[in-house]
Each structure stands twice: as structure tokens, then as C-alpha cells.
Amino acid sequence: MPSKLSFITPKRRKYLDLESKILIAFLIVTGCIIIAFAIFLSVQAFSKNSNIKSMQKEIAVMEAEIESYDFEYSQIKELQLKADEVYTANELLRGSIRNLFDLIPDQITLTKSIMEKDRLILYGVTPSKEVYNFMLLSPLKSIFHENRTTFYSLENGWYRFVSVNLLHNEEGLIQ
Amino acid sequence: MNPKEVKLIRLLVSVIVMIVILFMLFIFMAIPSVNYYKKENSRYLEVKAKYDAIKNTHQDSLNRLLDIKKNNKRVIESFANNFDEELFVRYLHSKFDDVKIVKSEEIAEEKFLRYKITVSTSMQTPMRFYEFLNDINHYSNILEVEFPIRFEMIEGTLFGSFDMKKYHYKIKTK
Numbered sequence A: 001m002p003s004k005l006s007f008i009t010p011k012r013r014k015y016l017d018l019e020s021k022i023l024i025a026f027l028i029v030t031g032c033i034i035i036a037f038a039i040f041l042s043v044q045a046f047s048k049n050s051n052i053k054s055m056q057k058e059i060a061v062m063e064a065e066i067e068s069y070d071f072e073y074s075q076i077k078e079l080q081l082k083a084d085e086v087y088t089a090n091e092l093l094r095g096s097i098r099n100l101f102d103l104i105p106d107q108i109t110l111t112k113s114i115m116e117k118d119r120l121i122l123y124g125v126t127p128s129k130e131v132y133n134f135m136l137l138s139p140l141k142s143i144f145h146e147n148r149t150t151f152y153s154l155e156n157g158w159y160r161f162v163s164v165n166l167l168h169n170e171e172g173l174i175q
Numbered sequence B: 001m002n003p004k005e006v007k008l009i010r011l012l013v014s015v016i017v018m019i020v021i022l023f024m025l026f027i028f029m030a031i032p033s034v035n036y037y038k039k040e041n042s043r044y045l046e047v048k049a050k051y052d053a054i055k056n057t058h059q060d061s062l063n064r065l066l067d068i069k070k071n072n073k074r075v076i077e078s079f080a081n082n083f084d085e086e087l088f089v090r091y092l093h094s095k096f097d098d099v100k101i102v103k104s105e106e107i108a109e110e111k112f113l114r115y116k117i118t119v120s121t122s123m124q125t126p127m128r129f130y131e132f133l134n135d136i137n138h139y140s141n142i143l144e145v146e147f148p149i150r151f152e153m154i155e156g157t158l159f160g161s162f163d164m165k166k167y168h169y170k171i172k173t174k
Helices: A018-103 A129-143 B003-071 B073-080 B085-093 B127-138
Strands: A109-115 A119-126 A146-153 A159-166 B098-103 B113-123 B142-154 B157-167
Touching: A018 A109, A018 A129, A018 B003, A018 B073, A018 B127, A018 B142, A018 B157, A119 A129, A129 A146, A129 A159, B003 B073, B073 B142, B085 B098, B085 B113, B113 B127, B127 B142
Parallel strands: none
Antiparallel strands: A109 A119, A109 B142, A119 A159, A146 A159, B098 B113, B113 B157, B142 B157
């Protein structure tokens, strides 16, 4: 039987002591946290990047659509203005015709009228020059800048007349 | 050196090594990731602000277009409608007795003007022409009555003639 010099049984020397184990564990945990954090940020940045790309595509589409909407809008606006212009011209013309009808007194009979932009030519029959001068020429004078009338006597004592009335402004009769 | 001192020095060296490793990890992994994220995030915010602004403008433009389309539906249709000569003659017959129209060739050089129309009519009273002018703005085409307007009484019948312009336009899309 071999002689034993010690009362305790020798233990094998540990490769890593407790402090080293704690340090290594701490190193692994902290390293993992740093790596996870870096990966997390990279994934977030990648997601932002793909969002940016999709937004840029949508921006390009929306910009093209805005251009198309504005183009269509400007055309409709132009149509609206043109239609207003036409409708107003028709309304003003209606007013001018109405005024012409109101202008002719019962005693005077018109046989022909020509309305142009800047002139009104009336052909008709009047019982006397005075009736014409008082009842038709006076209102015509208040509208037109120049009035010229030619009378032709008829067998029954009445007069046939031709009245040429001119406007010198650009708006003309439709004013 | 006694074993305790050796242990302490070993521990110290281990801590320093650990700190160096962590520092390197931080420098070469965490900081570039943070910088990349910050850069992408600031670019994202910039693009997002532009995206939101354009989205608002897009919505405003669309609303503005829908509004004007809704308010001018009749005008748009009237401009786009083709001129139906037969229909127009029928319409004129509802106002006048005899009707004759002469339509010009299609005018291509002007933006809106498509035809010039000369209308010759006969009527009982000039008030019919007045009524015609009253209703023409409600016709299915955009028509403008023009000078010269002639009226002549021949053997108890009033003859009238006048010119008209027919405007035409179809909305184009880009």
C-alpha cells in the first residue's frame, strides 16, 4: 500500500478559475448585445432604405399625375372662360335686339334692318319727317356717334327712309 | 511573487483584454451601424417630408380638378359634342318657320372655332329671334350668334339671316 503524505485528496487544477469564467461570460454577453444592436440598426436602416425607394417611386408617379391634373384643369378653365365669353356675347346680343325692338315707335314701320358690329342700318316708312326725328332719331342719337338719314317721299304723303347709324368705339353694338 | 499576486495580475490582464475586445467590437460594428442608420434615417425623413408635401399637392390638384369638372360638366360636354346638322335644323324649326343653314368647311387652324354657320330663316315676329337668343345658351353645342343680323319684311313675312360660330374642344390628357 502506497504511503500517503497528505490527509486530503488532491483536486485537479481547474483550467479556468471562477473570475475568468465570470469575465468570459460578461465578454460574451456584452459582445452579443453589441452585435445584436448593430444588426438591429442595420435591419432598420435597410428597411428605411427600401421605404425611401418605394416613396421615391410614388413621388415620381404623383408628380406625373399632378402635371396631368393641372394640364386638364387649365384646359377646363380655358373652356369655362370661352363658354362664359360666348354666353355673355349671346346675352348682350339679346339685349341689343331687345333694345332695337323697343326703340321703334308704333307709328314707324320697319321694312329692313341690318345690324353689324359697329353700325345699324334701318329701312322703313314714317308718316312724317317730324315723327321720325322725334320718335326714332332722338333715341338713335343717344346710342350712335353718327346718324345719317335719307328720306324718299311716297305718293300717300308718307316717307320711306334709310337710316345709317355708326358707332366709333371698338366694342360696337354689343356694348 | 506569491500566487495571490499572480492571480491578481492575470485578472487585470484579462479585464484589459476584455475591454479592448469590447472596444474593438464597438468601434468596428456598433458605430458604423449607428452612422449608417443615422444617415438613412435623415434621408428617410427628408424624402418623407417631400412625399407628404407632394401627396397633399396631389390630393389638392385632384380635388380642384374634380370640382371644376363637376361644376362645368355641361360646358365640357357641349364643347365635346359633335355638330349634328340635322338636329340643329330641327331645333331651329322649333323657333322659326323656314330654316336654311350653310355650314362652312371644318376650321382647323383655330383652337376652339370649328365651323361658321349661316342661318336664313323666316318668322312671324322678330320676338321669335329674341326667344331663340334666349335659349341658344342651353343648346347641346357651344354656339355664338354673330353680326351681321339682317331682318327684312317681304310680303308680310319677316326674313332673318345671321351668322353663328360653333366651338369645339375635347379635353386632352397628358
